[in-house]
Amino acid sequence: MTPDLALGIGANLRKSAYFDATLQAGVRSFSVYNHMLIPAHFGNPEAEYQRLIDGVVMWDVAAQRQVEITGPDAGRLVQYLTPRPLAGTRVGQGRYVPLCNHDGLLINDPVLLKLAEDRYWLSVADSDIHLWAAAIGHERGWDARVFEPDVSPLAVQGPKAVEVIAALFGDWVRALRYFAFRETTLAGIPLVLARSGWSKQGGFELYLTDSRHGTELWNRVAAAGAPFGMIPGAPNDAERVESGLVSYGSDMRLQVVPADPFEMGLGALVDLAGGHAFVGRAALSLRASQPPARQRCGFVIDGNPPAPGHQVALRHAGEVVGVLTDLVFSPRLQQCIGLGLLRSDRLQAQDLTVDLPGGDVRVTPVALPFDRAR
């Protein structure tokens, strides 16, 4: 855990549909994501981690905004925005779709929800994809509207999440496959229920489609979770690093740590063999023609140094050979671990160091996810 500073609450930072409910529930720290406040923890991140692993937690993830693309050319535009082929994607199905700029560098990695043949949501990480996607659609002269709809995801995550969601919606939710979703209601509150979420512990996301019902939805979900010991929490850095999940903004960001899909281990989602046109295709073809100079990997970190709160250089014999982007204490492995990008010719190096504020610390690269290391 990194230390907390004070955050000034102004009109420039958007409030989630669940903002009042999270204050009521005792949120203790926020971050900012897509210009919106997002809870960071409720006072005890270690307990939130444990409940995520062995029970169930609920998270305000409304800052995971939606970019809606709708109209006759919506499917064409969505396909043009991502290197991943979308043929065969059914209505009611989600897909993880990395987005690259024209230089083939990652600018976001949303989940795509296909709501209809001519209607899609990109559930985006922390960058203004709505501006980028709209510009491309307009410049190509395509008939597709791009905008941010009134949608506020609420996540229920953990091995007991399915019990909470079944108690709320019925047993049909047990049959929902990973990334599948359905439009439904809860006591008249309109939402899209998806089997998804930013952890590897299983769970659901409720995409509320009318923000006026934020507090009511939060309270109904909290009440249904109480018998299962559910507590409020937030996307958990320790669990997501253990699981190797990508976080655009931390692991890479165009302006800070530029990275292409091959370096990030997402090369299988780049369809250069297929014929479909997409942003960055020429640049990605060039990048694919030689092995990536860097590769994403995990790191085991000596001792118990505090997280620096920013990216730090990895060194080998004094030379910079990569970047450590995340550092957490892993309760599962009972040691400090991290994520980063490392030069491909040093993946076996045993004597790497990282420049932490408290001094140099030895790190050892390992394969992802960390589960395999056990």
Place this chain on the structure above:
Amino acid sequence: MTPDLALGIGANLRKSAYFDATLQAGVRSFSVYNHMLIPAHFGNPEAEYQRLIDGVVMWDVAAQRQVEITGPDAGRLVQYLTPRPLAGTRVGQGRYVPLCNHDGLLINDPVLLKLAEDRYWLSVADSDIHLWAAAIGHERGWDARVFEPDVSPLAVQGPKAVEVIAALFGDWVRALRYFAFRETTLAGIPLVLARSGWSKQGGFELYLTDSRHGTELWNRVAAAGAPFGMIPGAPNDAERVESGLVSYGSDMRLQVVPADPFEMGLGALVDLAGGHAFVGRAALSLRASQPPARQRCGFVIDGNPPAPGHQVALRHAGEVVGVLTDLVFSPRLQQCIGLGLLRSDRLQAQDLTVDLPGGDVRVTPVALPFDRAR
């Protein structure tokens, strides 16, 4: 002033080149702007206001990121991005250039710095213009590179700012006109010195072009300011509302309070008479063909209610007729004032109310800037 909450410091929030220096100088609260931490105050916003008005303050505004556009088609692309005509803009000259999307709605309002005939910076407000501008340049097939350079603005603002800057750089700075700039150095530290800043009290911005020198530059500027009573501060909401300065993200934001340049009082910068092509031209022509339905104006607010921290509805006889986007206590006017958008047929209404969390409060629309009201 709105209350402070705790902010979790993670690798997802970028640290300014002056981050360490501001911690050392006693920063007490941050906000987040362009995915970067920006100081909100140093413990006494009222004193910072007063020093801005009658002395000099220094602000870390590195979160005002630059979008650099360079190459043979750079000038063509920059002109295409804004409705404001740029013919006649000289190297070394800045211009305020609102940016609209293809629907004619504002998406940012940067200052443009023309560094060379084929090299420009957009000093942007809080949205990812680098993604939008690069997409447009590439889709049009123009030969222009769009990227974020290593540039970190530091502002020195207030009536005594010129004394501090003259002490550092020499008396030539006194002749620099508003928005003019020059590339120079300070003890070998490379920077661009501009007569500009986000207040109406006069001042300069030092665009540091090598972030490794952030602490050294901060310390040198602080030392030069000490004889003039300079203190650290942050962009000051009370002063900027009094002065009627626009804040993208608070006053309007595409996803929250969409607004066009005519509504925002920026119609004079939209060149529909001239022949130049620009993003949103067709939509803006249509919008210009009738008077704007809403207009930006100031408001005098009864009593001394706390700022809600978000946009709130304005009502007339129960009906929603606009939005109040900002609310501050004005030391100059000794009353609460605000900014917002009001239906054009209610600009003279004397019995408007605003839905504040503590209850309805009466507000009176006034012309901007508030100085005129005195």
